[in-house]
Amino acid sequence: MKVAVVGLGKMGLLHASNLNVLPNVQLTALCDKSRLILKFSRRMFSKVCVVNDLEKLSDLDLDAVYVTTPISSHFPIVKTICQKGITRNLFVEKTLASSYEKAKELCELAQTSGDANMVGYMKRFAVTFRKAKDLMNHEILGEVISFGASAYSSDFCGIEKSSKMSASRGGVLRDLGSHIIDLALWLFGDLEVDSARLESMTEGGHEDSARFRVKNSNGLEGRFEVSWCMNNYRLPEFRLMIRGSKGVMRVDDYKVGVELDNGKSRSWYRHDLNDNVGFLLGDPEYFREDAYFIRSILEDRSAEPSFLTASKVDYTIDQVKDRAGKNE
């Protein structure tokens, strides 16, 4: 399979590395518009075609393209790839687009012009969250009543007020919060935002922390807290506490714990859950995610989270911003 990666930031390099070690995959092309990156990439990657223009990928007969550029550029890039028929299989790093409206348009485009499509919500491939999903599928907690969800990092802790980088990353909801929103949608199904509060600590008007409440038609209630200005979170951390009619489950990147009302309890650490992968770069979930997408293409199956599934995260984020605006 011939694969290209568009966007040579850290996520682009990570996916390119994972892809190049997968059997049946040949990293064929890299695309970036930064002159500095292009200049050095051409010297560094002698076996790969390095281009500065998407249209130059058209002649390469690509089986799949990974889009790992900043969120604001996903829409025009994916649109061009679909319209020019550069490939039929597309992977886009989260979030799919910078708004639900744009995400919806990309879903329609992908449906008519492509085969497999997927968005990089890699936490679904983390062993602890997979275990939580499995336990939920077996209804171990009975009827789910409520949940609390958090996503914290120290990425912008102590950052100067004049920083514009938080804005260029799409704000904390898209950059960090999107993962925990996706996990909640995956575990609980569709959710509607009830109330929301956003806080901005840097220039540019994008949010640096968010608190919001959600509910569904069955009476399930949830509460989210998202911030990238927390102290002592050197790596992003995602956590869920789920309360059901039979007990409570707590899950994060390291552990799943269940405490049932009948007194039984059990914990699983990630080490217990076969967290090994064929090639480890960053976290194991990235390799699992890439291997799964490639396997989906080879086996002619749809991949999840698809564009359509992922667009629900964009919908929820738009809802949060809308409710927060009304609260103001």
Next chain:
Amino acid sequence: MSNDTKKTLLVGDNPFHGISHLSQERGRLRGNAITQAEYAAKLVMTSVDNGANGFMFSVSDETLSILSEIRERGEISRIRLYALVPYAYEYVRLATQIGGIPGLAKKLAKQIVVSGNVKAIAAGLKGVLRTDPVALMKTYLIYEISRIKSSAGKQANLDSVLLHEIITDMALALDLDWLLKSYVDFISKSWNETWL
């Protein structure tokens, strides 16, 4: 790099960065005292008193302060140093905050120029003018080694400078044989020139 066959017991620097590989929460629960240079230096030397003879560390402001502290205590020659570059976490965090890889490259270039290290500046200039990634890697290594030297002093035994696994794994995955080869060449040459 050492030819000495004596067994080495290393103290690692993870706790001094607040890291626990069991969980982040466990790392946070340790509190901030362990991240203070004076405290960390005491801990390293207590380990040396109890049989350890090496200190392995990612090159960062925090670990360089620990080396300075040990040097000021007059105990730097009692331990062997194993440096790890780059301090991947800090560079990823910086890239996030200052504009991705191009932003990071600019900041690093500025730091190298400000450091006044003539050898590093010359190699860097050559790397930029000739679009030569090998020259840039050498620049970076010269810069990091000079930071260790200025913190640890002349009495220090720098036994090794290792590449972080993120770089080696990425180099292997992306067939960047030239990077690994030129790294080995540079380190071997520097060792022969006795960098410390």
